Amino acid sequence: MKFVDEYRDADKARALAAKIAGLCEPGRQYKFMEVCGGHTHTIYKHGLEDYLPEQVSLVHGPGCPVCVIPMGRVDDAIHIASQPDVIMTSFGDMMRVPGSGGTFFDSNAEGTNIRMVYSPLDSLKIARQNPDKHVVFMAIGFETTAPSTAMTLLRAREEGIENFSVFCNHVTIIPAIKAILDSPDLRLDGFLGPGHVSTVIGCRPYEFIAADYGKPLVVAGFEPLDILQSIYQLLLQLRDGRCEVENQYSRVVPWQGNVVALKAMAETMELRPYFEWRGLGFISHSAMRLRDGFAEFDAERVFSMPGVRVADPKACQCGEVLKGVLKPWECKVFGTACTPETPIGTCMVSPEGACAAYYNFGRFSRQRVKEATGA
């Protein structure tokens, strides 16, 4: 398939892997964090770790927008969906995220009408088709999906649609990266920057990571060769003693970002003083809410919300996994109490979460498999 297979070429991967191995200083361990859940998914789906020398390990970051939604927000969403004449819409991977009483699927079994949409604009279509219902879009995601929510809000106002609102859970990536950088037990040598987020915000917002924290960052694409090349670029920087923000994904990411998208976001949304992230706790200025000018479209103002915080079980070690202190399987409840069917912690929730990716794709001993497959 064009524009896909080129980035999955095994010969090129072998060549890059050799160059990566050549850049590793003997006796030194390298730990890089891939910020984005999409990267985590690619790494496991293609078995990319088989190409990395043992000296290089990847730490899976906080960039899975589904995983970071706290259980209390899921409960709030179900509360809204349980009001009479409400149709709620959200993205597919939200459907299986549990709140304290279960998932959207469970809630639908009890009578709510929560539908999967592929774009927030589809929610507007549903609102037009169902004038006697109120349609609430549960918006989630980083700067990647926020512009499409913003455009939907602008469209709704332009068309004068009155039976539509947004339950806004958009989060921003930079405060989360900063929270990880500020954590005392952190041990990272560099970052693979989130590709899709960067198409919107550009590369400049990462400059403080290199300047203030002394960690190199390479904005990376989502195909396996993109990731290998980005690791190569990080190792090259470390060898040369450089510490910069580089853009490996330049075929998609402009250095300045997408001005139109940023403008639409600024017009409709503003930063919240603080927001709770599953696994990371409360982070200041890390999420967005609708501006006062869009109050009529703000589900948090249209409906009364319980807003009850749901605590993660104490045994859950997602925070440590997210910071790279623990590998997924080192968590005490991994794979037994916490599985993709009953995800106790954030990292097991979405297929992009580190633990879910390891559980679904990587749950075997690489040594045993090498012997079994003769690789």
Next chain:
Amino acid sequence: MSTERLAPWAEQAMTEHHAAEHGTRGGPGEREQQVLDRIDRARRRKPKVREERITSAHGAGGKATQTLVEAVFLDAFRNSMLEPLGDAAELPVDSARLAMTTDSFVVSPLFFPGGNIGDLAVNGTVNDLAVSGATPRYLSCGFILEEGFEVADLRRIVSSMTAAAEAAGVSLVTGDTKVVGKGSGDGCYLNTTGVGTLDPDRTLGIHTARPGDAVLVSGPVGDHGVTIMLERGELEIDADLESDTAPLHGLCRRLLDDVPGLRAMRDATRGGVATILNEVARAADVSVVVDEDAVPVRAEVRGACELLGIDPLYVACEGRFVAIVDGAEADAALAALRSEPLGREAAVIGHIGDDPPGLVLLKTAFGGTRIVDLLVGDPLPRIC
């Protein structure tokens, strides 16, 4: 934010977890292996339905379906004919061996490129018999119709059923009609039950798979599932694709006749090829090693799956099956399949190994390795 509460389901999972054994010691490699062994034990525990109500995941063919079937149905109905949970049950009747199967059809939309619910209902049941090694003979059909459903549409469905039954050499010998109130059904639901005859001295079964065996598919995977997804019109993607719904009795017969080392066949409907391979790995306590490059997938199917973040290995087919054959007869099996029009694009996609037992491993086209597990529910599109 003064109030705070706990999630009861999570507390319960933790209690069960603490009741099980715990603690790991040893070097890093050893410790990871201990954790993996612990997970393996947890997965082999008796399945338990945790949900209080049925959700859509229970119908998706993955882990939730398996749990429901084993914990509710098998537990209650248990007998030697049901227990293998094959595509069809084997019934000893005097000296003959009969195969019996049943399937319900609730596809939406009812009409789609390449077929409709009618031929799907006939082919689905014919195929469950055929892959069990039986010659399909008789079919029953139950119609559950919604008030207001158009008779012209019903006629179209019935005429496709007639054509499909004729092609498969089966007779529709009994049936039933029920009408439900408007809003209680989706136009038309069908159930078909089929009876076929088994060869007297041939036993197939996925539990007979052994290391060294070859794994084949009878054609490109995922056509039906992707066609249906696109036809629902939620995606606004157009592709030149048709459902693969087809009767497989001819193809299965050819394999039975030409390949004495045939161990098992399974049609890759709900849950796709990946689910079948997991069933094989579990039933025979072997590993299944699949070469991603070797799995035939049409470009249109791959493209749609890429866009949605879905793996074609999990997408339903209605006219494809997985065959396990003695490794020495892999070439013969491939030749036999390819000699039939429906099997022209058949391929050997992997082999059976012995380690790690119970797991399906995929050698990715990129050159890495990963496992292919059962899905929890329907494959869901990812947001990024």
